[in-house]
Amino acid sequence: xxxxxxxxxxxxxxxxxxxxxxxxxxxxxxxxxxxxxxxxxxxxxxxxxxxxxxxxxxxxxxxxxxxxxxxxxxxxxxxxxxxxxxxxxxxxxxxxxxxxxxxxxxxxxxxxxxxxxxxxxxxxxxxxxxxxxxxxxxxxxxxxxxxxxxxxxxxxxxxxxxxxxxxxxxxxxxxxxxxxxxxxxxxxxxxxxxxxxxxxxxxxxxxxxxxxxxxxxxxxxxxxxxxxxxxxxxxxxxxxxxxxxxxxxxxxxxxxxxxxxxxxxxxxxxx
Amino acid sequence: xxxxxxxxxxxxxxxxxxxxxxxxxxxxxxxxxxxxxxxxxxxxxxxxxxxxxxxxxxxxxxxxxxxxxxxxxxxxxxxxxxxxxxxxxxxxxxxxxxxxxxxxxxxxxxxxxxxxxxxxxxxxxxxxxxxxxxxxxxxxxxxxxxxxxxxxxxxxxxxxxxxxxxxxxxxxxxxxxxxxxxxxxxxxxxxxxxxxxxxxxxxxxxxxxxxxxxxxxxxxxxxxxxxxxxxxxxxxxxxxxxxxxxxxxxxxxxxxxxxxxxxxxxxxxxx
DNA sequence: GAGACATATTGGTTTGACCAATTTACCATT
DNA sequence: AATGGTAAATTGGTCAAACCAATATGTCTC
Numbered sequence: 001x002x003x004x005x006x007x008x009x010x011x012x013x014x015x016x017x018x019x020x021x022x023x024x025x026x027x028x029x030x031x032x033x034x035x036x037x038x039x040x041x042x043x044x045x046x047x048x049x050x051x052x053x054x055x056x057x058x059x060x061x062x063x064x065x066x067x068x069x070x071x072x073x074x075x076x077x078x079x080x081x082x083x084x085x086x087x088x089x090x091x092x093x094x095x096x097x098x099x100x101x102x103x104x105x106x107x108x109x110x111x112x113x114x115x116x117x118x119x120x121x122x123x124x125x126x127x128x129x130x131x132x133x134x135x136x137x138x139x140x141x142x143x144x145x146x147x148x149x150x151x152x153x154x155x156x157x158x159x160x161x162x163x164x165x166x167x168x169x170x171x172x173x174x175x176x177x178x179x180x181x182x183x184x185x186x187x188x189x190x191x192x193x194x195x196x197x198x199x200x201x202x203x204x205x206x207x208x209x210x211x212x213x214x215x216x217x218x219x220x221x222x223x224x225x226x227x228x229x230x231x232x233x234x235x236x237x238x239x240x241x242x243x244x245x246x247x248x249x250x251x252x253x254x255x256x257x258x259x260x261x262x263x264x265x266x267x268x269x270x271x
Numbered sequence: 272x273x274x275x276x277x278x279x280x281x282x283x284x285x286x287x288x289x290x291x292x293x294x295x296x297x298x299x300x301x302x303x304x305x306x307x308x309x310x311x312x313x314x315x316x317x318x319x320x321x322x323x324x325x326x327x328x329x330x331x332x333x334x335x336x337x338x339x340x341x342x343x344x345x346x347x348x349x350x351x352x353x354x355x356x357x358x359x360x361x362x363x364x365x366x367x368x369x370x371x372x373x374x375x376x377x378x379x380x381x382x383x384x385x386x387x388x389x390x391x392x393x394x395x396x397x398x399x400x401x402x403x404x405x406x407x408x409x410x411x412x413x414x415x416x417x418x419x420x421x422x423x424x425x426x427x428x429x430x431x432x433x434x435x436x437x438x439x440x441x442x443x444x445x446x447x448x449x450x451x452x453x454x455x456x457x458x459x460x461x462x463x464x465x466x467x468x469x470x471x472x473x474x475x476x477x478x479x480x481x482x483x484x485x486x487x488x489x490x491x492x493x494x495x496x497x498x499x500x501x502x503x504x505x506x507x508x509x510x511x512x513x514x515x516x517x518x519x520x521x522x523x524x525x526x527x528x529x530x531x532x533x534x535x536x537x538x539x540x541x542x
Numbered sequence: 543g544a545g546a547c548a549t550a551t552t553g554g555t556t557t558g559a560c561c562a563a564t565t566t567a568c569c570a571t572t
Numbered sequence: 573a574a575t576g577g578t579a580a581a582t583t584g585g586t587c588a589a590a591c592c593a594a595t596a597t598g599t600c601t602c
Binding site for chain 4: 293294295329330331332333350351352353354
Binding site: 024028029032033036061064065066068069071072073074075089090093094098108111112114115118122175176177178 | 295299332335336337339340342343344367368369371372375376379382383385386389393446447448449452455
């Protein structure tokens with residue numbers, strides 16, 4: 001087991017009095033950093049307390065004090081016998097208000113896609129510039145999982161693997177905001193799509209195209225070509241945007257047709 | 272010794288999952304109540320941990336977890352060997368998780384500035400492309416207000432005018448996400464700066480430079496030069512970033528100097 | 543009375559143990 | 573083969589006792 005000592009020296013203890021740094025603060029801060037950096041994502045379960053205390057080189061009570069601190073800030077959540085899980089307060093604090101607005105104002109979706117085009121482009125560019133070996137490994141893995149899910153045609157796994165892949169890119173960009181925001185936005189959109197369009201099966205051959213775009217992003221980052229990575233990410237979003245618009249149009253057509261049928265034959269059936 | 276058992280039944284554990292009440296939560300909330308009721312006034316010292324744990328009928332580790340929770344909320348403050356004291360300021364808790372993250376992890380500030388550089392650059396570019404006449408009018412007005420506030424040297428008005436100006440740019444970009452995010456991030460940073468650096472008066476001639484940068488952004492948008500607008504916005508953020516870093520360095524220098532003075536002449540004067 | 547030193551107090555940390563809830567694996571029943 | 577239940581392993585929750593280090597307090601000396 002690798003033992004990585006906690007930094008205890010000049011932790012920013014904002015108290016005015018002269019304070020000896022508490023080890024629980026150091027631990028809490030270390031865990032916070034892992035969450036910020038993305039190595040601990042919302043929904044993840046942290047290692048068991050005994051294990052984690054070994055890994056961090058502190059005793060279990062100290063680790064527990066740190067966890068309690070994070071729990072009181074709402075960043076983690078523990079269940080006896082179950083484990084301790086990372087919550088998504090960071091992301092939700094930015095996007096709780098947006099959740100319901102998306103449904104009410106469809107043109108927000110267009111704004112969102114435009115925003116994501118910028119965000120994911122930048123994320124890919126930075127990732128190509130800055131990714132460490134560990135980042136690349138994680139990216140490979142996420143890509144492999146994504147390919148599997150696509151091959152298996154498992155919508156649920158595909159969706160979560162998609163999020164994981166984009167999250168890995170965001171993580172490799174080494175900017176906490178980019179990582180959390182892109183993940184949050186993607187999740188938001190997927191929920192919204194699932195809500196408004198059923199399973200989006202209306203797109204027949206999109207699968208292989210999407211997979212090719214993901215591969216292009218992955219390759220450009222691996223080969224450390226920032227501009228190519230940005231271009232690939234933007235192409236990807238452009239494709240999603242176009243496909244989505246098309247799918248919406250056809251859905252609207254179907255709906256009007258259905259409505260016409262309704263009004264013609266059974267006007268009382270409101271649905 | 273009076274033993275008053277802690278109520279453990281239906282403590283308001285806001286977690287969504289089915290949760291067994293933790294004893295440390297019960298203790299924390301019991302202490303909180305004492306503080307709110309006034310039996311523990313700000314400045315008071317709580318009983319020693321060993322004593323208090325007896326009194327409450329819980330073990331010392333559990334009591335400590337509770338105290339750590341309160342400490343992370345800023346309600347109490349402990350000094351090794353000294354004791355645990357009730358803090359005098361109760362209403363200091365900022366509930367935005369990003370806010371205290373910024374304080375605890377300084378590199379997050381850098382991420383934030385990097386992100387803002389992208390965001391505000393894009394906002395300015397889009398604003399230059401898309402602003403309607405109404406947008407431009409609003410922008411003119413925001414700029415005028417900002418100039419006034421700068422001239423009057425009113426920090427409070429200046430800060431809110433600053434936010435309003437960037438918000439106007441965001442609105443003119445005609446992307447709801449850009450507008451809200453850039454405003455939210457600016458507000459977040461301003462709060463953080465005010466918190467960590469006092470009033471940031473340490474920057475002497477920055478005022479006119481900042482004003483010039485705002486003018487450049489304004490002009491480029493008005494003349495509908497997207498690239499120039501983006502460049503101006505990026506220059507603005509670069510300047511803020513550099514100035515902030517410099518100011519932080521000098522603050523650190525001042526602090527070390529003060530510490531040296533302390534250790535030289537009056538080592539007993541802690542605060 | 544002022545300063546220095548010894549002692550007691552008090553929070554900080556660790557070790558080790560046991561309990562209780564949950565999860566997991568396995569097995570028998572249908 | 574699917575289902576249901578039970579036992580074992582896992583994991584957070586709690587406690588006890590001990591030692592360390594910083595602080596506070598009392599005492600002693602000059």
